[in-house]
Amino acid sequence: MKKLVFLVTVLLIAVLAGSVVQAQDLELTLWIYDDGRLEVLTQLGEAFEAEYGVGVSVEVVDLTEIRNAMTLGAASGEGPDMIIIPHDNLGPIVENGAALPIDLGDAAANYLTSAIDGFSYNGGLYGVPLAVENIGFFRNVDLVPEAPATWDDVEAVGAALLDSGDVDSAIGLPDLTYNSYPIFTSFGGYIFGRDATGSFTIEDVGMNNEGMVAGLTWIEHLIEEGLISANVDWEASHVQFETGRSAFILTGPWAINRFETAGVPYAISAFPAAEEGGAPGYPFLGVQGLVVNANSEDAILAQTFAVDFLATEEHYQMIFDAEPRPSAWASIFESASDPNTAGFNAAGANAVPMPSIPAMGYVWDAWVNAGALVAQGELSPQEALDSAVAQVLAQVAG
Known part of the structure; x- marks a missing residue:
């Protein structure tokens, strides 16, 4: 018919x-x-x-x-x-x-x-x-046979490997935005909420909510403890993982070929939770x-x-x-x-799904800037994310 x-x-x-x-x-x-x-x-x-x-x-x-x-x-x-x-x-x-x-x-x-x-x-x-x-949570199975359940477990394992000289970085963070989003979401963070139709809306901006601040605070803590570099770099994080000098990395399917070429033994699993028994972080x-x-x-x-x-x-x-x-x-x-x-x-x-509303286009620069200001010790996570939200709303308002 x-x-x-x-x-x-x-x-x-x-x-x-x-x-x-x-x-x-x-x-x-x-x-x-x-x-x-x-x-x-x-x-x-x-x-x-x-x-x-x-x-x-x-x-x-x-x-x-x-x-x-x-x-x-x-x-x-x-x-x-x-x-x-x-x-x-x-x-x-x-x-x-x-x-x-x-x-x-x-x-x-x-x-x-x-x-x-x-x-x-x-x-x-x-x-x-x-x-x-979507991205996944990669681990070097020679260094970490079992997937950690929480981000505190990730920190503990990474710190021990760093202390023993087995790695140079506790975890690879290619950026403090897209690839790190599962850290933020595990603590309850989000970028935009939804309206009555289920669509993302600029009327509910979650970029500076308690969960987003908690996620960025955890990353700040890793930097302050010397577990990761303050100079977050996409390429460096991938090189460290593929050469066995980082136990974990948050990245996507685009990294598979280089990891397999390098011969690093890896597994991909769900993201850790913020606390024992909590919901795992989720990516875009x-x-x-x-x-x-x-x-x-x-x-x-x-x-x-x-x-x-x-x-x-x-x-x-x-x-x-x-x-x-x-x-x-x-x-x-x-x-x-x-x-x-x-x-x-x-x-x-x-x-x-990553929000497809036009306002999402204003998020990236503001979010990148917030992460950089925290990593360099210039602003607290709350201050940096408050500034990011103000930047996004100003651009939306034109």
Whole structure:
């Protein structure tokens, strides 16, 4: 039935365009921002054409160009029919009216709730989730055979290894923001709260709440005790871990290749809790998904590709096999068996999508500055985070 409706739609579009012959020349354009899925999406596009008679051209385009096309040119009908983006780029596209609302119907139950949450905005769904991604808690299993339960345990193990000369740093913190977020959340910290629709809102800023302050205070304590350097550095933290000179690091899938090349024995697990028996810290969740250009002349056809054709377990399995990022399709996510994927899944079990509201764009510089001021001993955690919130609110107010 769906295919019949689709074919009627194609013919109607062609007739409105002035020629039935044009139905055979229709081609959808899909822009993606990396080439990891290029081959499999091209194959799926060919399968769609074989079944529906409409081609799909898949092109790798820089993410900045995708954002610009969807926020600046989409209203005039320019740009692609579909895009694949990280969910935190969604807000301005929805605000601009360039994202077509998506109705998955009963099929929504096939997806991770958190993945649906990632592409929801102001109470509506504006994308079809494809994959999820989050950081994990890495440990050197030769130095630390069992995963510590609390951050105090991490400190105790790291301090003992530092005292014995086995490591140069108790734990690797690539930054004091994104990668350290599970420390903050374990103490009850958050960036933005949610409104009655479940959407993140600037009306509830948690950047300087008690939990955020407690997390930054713990990091400050490690620096004061000489357990980690005051000069937090992305590359240095990864080098220390891969050379066996740090027992722990908080990082993501992008580090796997370098760690395996270096031969460091590692395991990935859930994040520690702030206290014994407490809830483990959780990271930001990144969700990649497909958004349909609401201003495309072929938006209905693009929606058919995204919702009626692409969204099957078979096709999601093909996407996962081609590039094994944790799938947004629940059954595929839950069946992951390789240690790395299972470890990231455990670390991200309670992950919350990074807020996609425009105000999140103001958070990063303010948060980085707060961490640096504390690390260098210039402000207390409370003072630094209060200043960060003031900076964000001032920018929002314009």
